Amino acid sequence: MNRYLKLVHMEVHRFRYLMLFLMGIILIFQVGAIISVLSDELSLKWENPAYSSVRQPFVPEGMLSFTWVISQTNFYFIIPIFISIAVIGLYIFFIWYRDWLGKSTFIYRLLMLPGARCQIYLAKLTAILIFVFGLVSYQLLLLPVEKLLFQMMVPAEWRVDSYWPEVISANLALDMLLPRNVEQFFTIYGAGIMAVLIIFTAILLERSYRRIGILYGLLYVAVHVMAVMFLPDLLGIGNPDSFLYTDEIVGLVFGICLVLLMLSVLFGFRLLAKKITV
């Protein structure tokens, strides 16, 4: 356990500047966009206090809401989120490949550490999770800060309050990253974790078998993607003649996904312990 935690710390330490950089650009883009939108709107309002660009049936005449601000800054909010997603996507591969590439091959040292090799796999997984959830939480914490900015910029008589779920729904990317339904949050991020594990194992396949390993790796990913996509239809969902009831099918789909997830992890462990080569 101790060793695993130290490995997690080491991995987090290695991406700390990247994470801080992403946090920085998220802050700059979002705060910049808010200030820009609000100053434009406020300059119009100073001339004509009754004016408001807000065209919503439920916001009183001439008032501004934080939800409206978020709906107007969609583009500039989404850019840093996209960049972050792309960076994390690449990092999922980089977190393994960086230990093999270049003139120093850290993988030698990692593989020679006393203890079970599965801890390396788990530490890299944990690091990715910290990266993802860390940025999502950071975005969540940024919202009240941005709301404070809104409150400081707009005088109270021109403001109307908003609830958080409404604010989040006003931005396309946030709406997807932070779904209203808690179960959907777990489903989406659970699926994401499953994807990471499948990619990890595919990477280990490539690193164990080299040239033909690329084929194995791609096939491994393809099979899983197909299986998950077509599973409900294969089991007969929406078909009145199907042997299984819909709730049974849904249970089976989730159950099978869980099993595939476990198998990927165990397979990855085994590759790392017995088949990996420097």
Added chain:
Amino acid sequence: MVIRVEHVHKRYGLRKVLNGISFTADKGQITCLIGINGAGKSTLLHAVMGLTPIHGGHITIDGEAPGKQVYERIAFVPDHLTMPPGMRISESLRFMEDFYKGWNMARAQELLQFFGLERTERLGNLSKGTTAKFSLMLGLGQDTDYILMDEPFSGIDMFSREKITEVFTSDLIEDRGVLFTTHEIAEMERLMDKAVLLQDGKIIRSFDCEVMRYEEGKSVRDVMREVYQS
């Protein structure tokens, strides 16, 4: 107390790199694997360290297969840097202390000074010779029974080579079992106790150097000339 390699086979794709290798390396002895480049020496060391799988045969270190806790008893000094280039030397020492129970920080500090390494230097900025000294420090900083070295002198400047040779003959090495590889015999002859000659993935000669000199009057270089030129 021995590293035992028995009938080991390994392929890279279709090419047979190790073709039925069997030998032993005893604790307290310095064994040298000799062969031209591509003979499979590095691969063999990797296999002993569990860094690459084998396709036949057995490897045991004091009777155990390589892996897990065995890494506390056997150390590897590779021929290139195997730590993150952004790491400082001081951080790498702390890394070893974090993960190895058998890490001897005091000895590592001594070696650091002996080799003249700078604590705050980043590993990526070290020259080839300094990197070799650094790797050797990491290897010897562990209290292990065995130490494996891959081409410890290849491409190293003369002064670094002298320093490394000093370590070889010191008490740091005395009780340990050393297994190292080289393709150039030069100064290494007087350091080794046992020589194992490899060609095309097979062992063609294996002998005790002292005995060879005494009984047949041949140096290791003489044997090599015999064997490789026939």
Added chain:
Amino acid sequence: MKRYWMTLLFSLLAIGGISVYYSMGSVDHLPDFKLEALEGDPDELGAVSLTGTYGGRMKSEVVEVTAAGSRYQDRNTNVRNQLLGRDKWFSRSMMFDSFIGERRNVTRGKKYDLQAYINEDWFIYAKWADFRGDSSDQGGTMQITVYDRKADKERQFEVDVRVFPGAIADVQKLGNELHVVINNYLSYYPSAAIYDLVIDLSSEKWDRTDKLAGKNELSGKIFTRNSIYLNEDLSESSSAFMLVNEAKESIISGSIGSSFESERLSEHLYAYSLLTGKKEEIPVFYTLSKSFDSEDNRFKTSLYGDTYSLVKYSVQSAVVSQYNLSTKEDRREYLKLTPEQFGAVKIGDAVLGNNKIYLLLLTKSAPLVAVVDLQDTTILYLGQVAYVNPEVAETEKIEYLRLGNIYVKRQ
């Protein structure tokens, strides 16, 4: 220990932000509604649901209100619910749904309402075991499952039938006869031949096949589109009526075999009795023509037992006409309902079912629902949408609730 501070910070951030949001910050403060009875018997309401949107936010929220409470669509969107919703396209009666709940093993693989017959005493299901191709008239083998609900006994048999094979459109039991209505569609062919396959339940053999409507060959651009209206009454009624609609259409653009547009030239509605085999046309008034369906004039229909009901409604009034298929009694526009008689301003929507009419009435504040019996025109129920938690009225407005549709499930 202190060198780990950044990793610890990031880890705490990762867990903290999201858990705080989902446990506390994600309360959307959307009000919950339910349908409360003002007059009459709440049991007469049945499974009525109202759909629409609730405003008061930048984006209106889609909401469904019933007597049990309200459900906001966005709050409940997740993968599991979307998958579970994949079988909502078959609309079963409440009795069928509860039967599936009781006897999962009997109904396994037999959940399609069109192929099932269910009432208090029986559950019968018909499915094709073996289909002998589109072009042959050899028919095929049908598998019939008969389950006696009172005795808890199931029997299953296969019967060789002679009919052009097609989709099973309805199943009715009349005494010892099992009538399976078949819609014979050739792929891409809009014209269907409709057959009634009769199977003797005691001998478990095919008895005869009656033809209800023919498949008229395409002559030039004109073709016949046949369809059937199913009976909602689940009891083993003595007449077992169903309606057959034969419409003549003309192709405007495109062609048969791919997509095409057509216009309706004429329509005839026939009542067919599965018992007597007689097919009689019903008055033209009940045959809906194009002039009917517009913004102001909408209509709904329902076949229940012997009566075929038609309601034409607009925002100002709903007028019901009923035709009895066996006595031929024609009650033209015998029932006129206005929003004012219930204390409302407009009619939002209407639907017929279970021999009743259900109205969604809009007022200046909360919407109303009225249920009127079609037989004796008595008002069975009047209810109003109300907040589940009255305190919510301080921050929300019921005027933000805009309900536009009413649905009722067959009992």
